[in-house]
Amino acid sequence: MTKNKPQSSDENLQIRMGTESDIESAFELVRELAEYEKALDEVTTTPDYYRTVYKQGLFSFIIAERKEEPVGIMIFFDAFSTWKGKMLWLEDFVVREQARRSGIGEQMFWFLVDYARKNEYALIKWEVLDWNTPAINFYKKIGARLETNWWDGKYFLK
Amino acid sequence: MTKNKPQSSDENLQIRMGTESDIESAFELVRELAEYEKALDEVTTTPDYYRTVYKQGLFSFIIAERKEEPVGIMIFFDAFSTWKGKMLWLEDFVVREQARRSGIGEQMFWFLVDYARKNEYALIKWEVLDWNTPAINFYKKIGARLETNWWDGKYFLK
Numbered sequence: 001m002t003k004n005k006p007q008s009s010d011e012n013l014q015i016r017m018g019t020e021s022d023i024e025s026a027f028e029l030v031r032e033l034a035e036y037e038k039a040l041d042e043v044t045t046t047p048d049y050y051r052t053v054y055k056q057g058l059f060s061f062i063i064a065e066r067k068e069e070p071v072g073i074m075i076f077f078d079a080f081s082t083w084k085g086k087m088l089w090l091e092d093f094v095v096r097e098q099a100r101r102s103g104i105g106e107q108m109f110w111f112l113v114d115y116a117r118k119n120e121y122a123l124i125k126w127e128v129l130d131w132n133t134p135a136i137n138f139y140k141k142i143g144a145r146l147e148t149n150w151w152d153g154k155y156f157l158k
Numbered sequence: 159m160t161k162n163k164p165q166s167s168d169e170n171l172q173i174r175m176g177t178e179s180d181i182e183s184a185f186e187l188v189r190e191l192a193e194y195e196k197a198l199d200e201v202t203t204t205p206d207y208y209r210t211v212y213k214q215g216l217f218s219f220i221i222a223e224r225k226e227e228p229v230g231i232m233i234f235f236d237a238f239s240t241w242k243g244k245m246l247w248l249e250d251f252v253v254r255e256q257a258r259r260s261g262i263g264e265q266m267f268w269f270l271v272d273y274a275r276k277n278e279y280a281l282i283k284w285e286v287l288d289w290n291t292p293a294i295n296f297y298k299k300i301g302a303r304l305e306t307n308w309w310d311g312k313y314f315l316k
Contacts, residue, residue, distance in 0.1 A: 084314075091238060127308040148309050152285060153305075154304075155283075
């Protein structure tokens with residue numbers, strides 16, 4: 001019956017804003033996602049770099065812990081939609097392999113929505129790989145709009 | 159022979175950072191792009207809103223003028239790539255219809271690259287509609303990397 005328990009009943013789960021002391025965990029989970037996305041060799045950042053730009057306000061993050069062990073993160077920053085206004089860009093959203101299918105992702109998403117509403121964002125935006133069916137199904141389930149007609153352009157300077 | 163003149167020889171063209179007094183022009187060009195992208199009804203922002211969030215530092219922009227008339231804009235903001243670091247997100251890039259095919263877009267792009275290098279961004283990123291062949295060809299020509307395997311996710315709060 002565990003499966004059907006209300007999600008809020010997991011007393012061991014805590015979702016909160018990340019702080020400087022959580023940077024190392026955040027970086028570790030970013031690497032786990034990059035590995036899942038078959039792009040680990042594209043990660044050229046370091047925890048020290050994260051620390052520096054975090055202090056400059058370049059990003060914020062939410063961390064989920066179960067029994068004080070990090071099981072999920074959402075890394076995001078302020079963005080501007082010329083059409084809609086202030087936008088929260090969700091750059092990375094990771095739930096650790098062993099913690100999936102337990103509702104943690106959904107709880108994290110509603111935590112983020114709540115944060116975004118309180119801070120007057122017009123929308124939350126992110127990207128998902130077209131072959132990442134579990135993630136796509138998750139986003140459909142929570143009522144997000146998925147758009148398949150945009151390509152990414154990148155120009156590397158380093 | 160005009161067509162083959164070096165681009166820098168257009169003495170009437172000026173490319174510079176936009177300031178508060180250019181907000182109105184920037185907004186107008188955003189609307190022109192939205193119309194081209196068949197999404198004018200999605201634009202719910204206003205010049206006043208732009209002014210407010212511009213002063214808060216939510217975005218910066220570059221403006222191109224010919225004979226003091228605005229012919230192009232690039233609207234961008236600071237973003238964070240968890241893989242690469244500090245990233246310049248190019249949200250809107252518009253060259254006015256009557257000013258196209260004259261090299262202005264390319265000059266604007268190199269102006270932005272120069273700005274991004276000076277300010278230590280690791281990369282510039284943007285999105286382009288999959289049917290916007292002229293834009294796609296432009297990005298290929300300047301040596302950008304185009305990725306077709308990402309979908310956009312959006313969750314609207316307003």
